[in-house]
Amino acid sequence: MSRVGRDLRVTGVVQGVGFRPYVHRLATGLRLSGRVGNDVAGVFIEIEGTHENVAEFLAALPRDAPPLARIERVEVTACTTRGAGGFEIVTSRGDGTRDALVPADFATCADCLRELFDPSDRRHRYPFVNCTHCGPRFTIVRDVPYDRMRTTMAGFPMCTACRAEYTDPSDRRFHAEPTCCPACGPRLALGDSADPLGDAVARLADGQVLAIKGLGGFHLAALAAHPTAASVLRSRKRRADKPFAVMVTDLRQAAALCEVDETGERELTGHRRPIVLLPRRPHAGVAAAVAPATGELGLMLPYTPLHHLLLRDLGEPIVLTSGNLSDEPIAYRDADRLIDVADAVLTHDRPIHVRTDDSVVRGGTVLRRARGHAPEPIGLPLRCPEPVLACGAELKNTFCLARDSQAFLSPHIGDLTDHETHTSFTEGIAHFQRLFGITPRVVAHDLHPDYLSTRYAAGLDGVELVAVQHHHAHIASCLADNGETGPVIGVAFDGTGFGPDGTVWGGEFLVADLAGYVRAGHLRPVPMPGGDAAVRQPWRMAAAYLPDVDLPVAQRNAARWAPVVAMARNAVNAPLTSSAGRLFDAAAALLDVRDEITYEGQAAIELEQRADPSTSDGYPAAVDDLVLCGEDLLRALVADRRAGVDLAVIAARFHNGLADAVVACCARLREDTGLNAVALSGGVFQNSLLSRRISDGLHRNGFRVLTHRRVPANDGGISLGQAAIAARLTTAVPA
Template identity: 65%
Template sequence: MESCVRVEVRVEGIVQGVGFRPFVHALATRYGLAGRVGNDVSGVFVEAEGARSAVAEFLAAMERDRPPLAVIERLVVTEAAPTGAGEFVIVPSEAGGPRRTPVSADAATCADCLRELADPTDRRYRYPFVNCTNCGPRFTIVRGVPYDRPLTTMAGFAMCAECAAEYHDPANRRFHAQPTCCPACGPRLRLVDAGGQERDGDPVRDAAEMLHSGHVLAVKGLGGYHLAVDATSEAAAAALRSRKRREDKPFAVMVADLDEASRVCHVDELAERLLTGRRRPIVLLDRRAGTGIAASVAPGNRQLGIMLPYTPLHHLLLGEVARPIVLTSGNVSDEPIAHRDEDALARLAGIADAFLTHDRAIHVRTDDSVTRPFRGREMLVRRSRGYVPEPLTVPWPFPRPVLACGAELKNTFCVAKEYRAYVSHHVGDLENAATLRSYTEGISHFLNLFDVRPEVVTHDLHPEYLSTKYALELPDVDVVGVQHHHAHVASCLADNGEAGPVLGVAFDGLGYGTDGTLWGGEFLLADLAGFRRLAHLDPMPMPGGSAAIRAPWRMAAAYLDHGYAGRPPARLAVRRRNADQWDAVTGLARQRLHAPLTSSAGRLFDAVAALLGVRDTVTYEGQAAIELEQRADRDERGGYPIGTLPGSPLRLSGVDAVRAAAEDLCRGVAVPVIAARFHNGVAAAVVRTCARLRESTGVDVVALSGGVFQNLLLLRRTVDGLAGAGMRVLVHSRVPPNDGGISLGQAAVAAARDRDCPTVAATGEVTPG
């Protein structure tokens, strides 16, 4: 007879609120085991006893067949003496002690709920709030912990008898699903006009009719309001642009299903998984020609941001509209997304003709996530809904709890303890009071949600960043400043679970350097604890300071004036287009008057974009560089040489590339060819510089970070060149390469210094703490 064994199992990870206990109960019943399962502050505990082979199969199935939303980070099994228990039961949760259990992200509607939504005989037929343990709102409705209904925005909806029976039945997929509801007891959908007056009729069908008629509709989603129009209507898309004051930045498009996505864009296997997975981000994909999508949706862009429905309401609306719709953040440009009903009505009334809304409150505003496939891996551009607040685990501990305050643009913050880093949802640019309030509220929510009392607070070195000022005002904490580009490289290291040292290439717009100048085209010898600046782009003046960011032609003027000793070719169109200000701007550059020096790679891309007539002024960050990439001929393999200037650190002459591009332009070479040769030249310069630094350092691993490396043409050419030169390359996947990943890097640096890690920065060039 087979021996009887008993095991005690500790399961950690995202295992609460995702149906793990009923899953374990059903599994134990299937294998004829006795024991119990329950929640506590650390996760799920399981005690199971029975035949040794059955217990072994039970343990294997627990990991293999876990519920769709469950993420097992750690599973520890200890054998104990059998007790002779006769049944397997789910026991009440155990409280007490520090909370260690992560909260699940919001998840797209599952197939079972979609079947109910479409079944005329089901009591939840066409009910826009159908959900279960495997799907639906999570993070956006959680007000506190433990994750129980009274601490969610569903607290005001008392379950009817039928829903309560499902909620308390371990065999039902709605067992302890906190948002469980139905038409009899749950939230109610309404269509209201811009004045807040409710309209009679079916809200979804009437909303679809409004979209067909070219109106702008505000739609309440999981993390905030969206603005929607018919994506095939040029007039509607143009009207939305005008009202939203979003002149050029592409809109996202929601399509009904994968087939429609494939008709609009080129969808490979990874893109299919991203589009149809539970996270449902916006996926940036190459668009197909002749799809019927209005030109104003993504003007001049080879790609579209495509997403599939992720709420029951989206499915119902797309089913009625029967065509793609624009679905973009419900805000005026530069403001946070509206998520509270009264605020949305006040702020969006001048944009939306009507509001498709409901009475389930959103506790945390959360924008849609944006991602793209890159060589078989996901590369996030914005990490938010569907991903947050799930933790990023790292191989090294955080000795003390950390709050990392992030950067100024594309801000995220990060709270970290033990082996987990909780990077926040996308907050946005910390440039106004509304966004700053969202930032501080978000930090308070995370600290409470994950029971973190920070002892170390990290910040960017820029003294004027609002995130820096916030950090410096916090009492009773150790404050650590982390240089911007070191944080970028550390973010890439943490993203890949590596400690360094690496040759870190950080290319972005601007970051405050340890010498008081503005960096942005950096080659660092770095590990998590410190760095040395080994090379960078040769600094150039930014005439007018921040005015040069808004008007890239100013950077073209500075580069051309320097490259041609004050006498650039008169036939260059960029000079003629800006003749009335040219001399004044070049004068600022020469005199270094209101013209701070910068080694920024982003400003170099701006200069070339303006030179080629792609973009003299911008309406959103990075626009000139993005449009320059869009214009580049992907088949061109020629490249402009970029020389290295003597000295230490090494300096790369961006002027060489600008001058070569200008000469080609004067010779009549096509703009797409010049744009490609510039990209290829920059990539080759990165490869050549890293190869040279490898010789002097012995380090052959390169980490690529910074917003400039969201440029796929540059990234492909650079990765290919580095790999061809025999170097191993690290790129981002779990957090964005842009400033949205900075907070993770800051936290990783603080932890490494806390662990007293030796640093590669033997010269002492360590970001001051």
């Protein structure tokens, strides 16, 4: 019977996900000969056999691929038969153009979990059990192709038993690069303890604070129900109010603390294992210091074998928060910076190559994109004619590298004003450029001249710089997230963004596509007395909006009220702002929710938590030439406050009134432009109540609504928008 030959090139997430073993099993099952291997572009396959069997192979290859694989393209070329005998996995190639995609880290799979707790298994209670379906990937990869020698597992030679599994086509550890066991793999350490795991469990049970080395860095842990332990952790970490995440053993513990719907369960148990924000039950069994002044808890299930062992042995939830001091990046190289925070450090000797924090999601929407997502690419709605680097924003920074129609968004980095975070930013860009073989020729940055990300871009040689307005980038990010190019009506609501007119923008109605934008409307500007001080002290915004108000907020700040009012009236250190975030700050202060904040967005978050979602009416707000008067909402709020209306109703009416006004502005813009699609972006749209009310109102009025799902609506998505705009402005073509 005649034989035919085919050469295949497979691109996508096909390294580190068991793809070569899968190809080996598929080919041998169909009695095909040839070979498969990794290279810097993905996976190459050479097959030969009968015409029927080759055809079946080509049909089955994408259809039955491993669950963690993501095939983007399969190129097939006819070739002469080579007379190969058998089918083999061959040594990886390291030359050529780098197109290989590096997978994210995966949570422990069910098979490895069974081994972990099976007393008869040789990996029983081994904290680093993994296979082709789970375990570390991105955080241990130094270079591509993805092979053990190019990961931080290179220093752990496989024992005879592991080598036998690694070379056995019938074993699920066949060519699993991080495979190891107690005889040859990483080991735990806790000081000079002979039983690091047992000692760690005992210390946690005793109410101590423990630093734990995980996949992408160190965490700080303490019993979630232990009031003293949670308070001590908060004090030592210097984190006054921002909620901590809680790790639970299983869904039963999760349901005891929070209301877990179908979406929440899917997010908690999926292979990404993010922190999932869920409504907390009224008497959830966590200490008050865990998540003060919020009706939500951030829950996650164990995602490493070590987590499973700790939680199973301990038997109760723990706080698990990033191992750092407030505003610093997560520690990942050593625990020196945590000595003054933790009572002990549970570490191990497998190096982490890239720090990666935990991802955060709510209702299927990503709020912080990191572990489990990065560095998987996001498809762009157009192709880049030149490689692009987008430097992102100053706060909640991410950067983005783009080539062709793929955007590689970094994990969450943080606020660049911190030196360590800025170092992480620059090191991360260098690592991504090397890993994906991208040398940018176009560099996009924010318009703000003093952002450190802008200064970094300005310091690069031999590149074309593209300055992108902050809120245009927000809308472009939403467009890219939805695979669209516009034009749309864009509603960009956030705290701060540099406006070309010299004012601080943040409550914007744009008519935008990837090529440009027009500022069609905005919130009526008010002074920000004290500049950045008004961000930290929301009562200042109350004074700017309603200087003559006679409420407790003015009485509490009586000594400072008049000077701040004068500052605003005289325009002394009081830049004008149209920020929706500052409007929320003023409302929170007027309702005695928050005078000062300790983390970004705190006043608005706590105001949302107070609102009664069953309240359907809202305050009226004038819209004159698409300038929305936020003061109207606040005056109505104050009138209700004086009339003794319940705070929950007032907070809801404020949200509803703003939502109604936004819908009215979009309706007017539709009349002017004929556009029927609205893109919602900016950190304010992480307010689920406001987002839901605006989206519902727009849908009722026949609009098509674009919102974020894969990337954050906040500044963590800015770099993707910058990259999409830069690609378009350098004459990109449709993808």
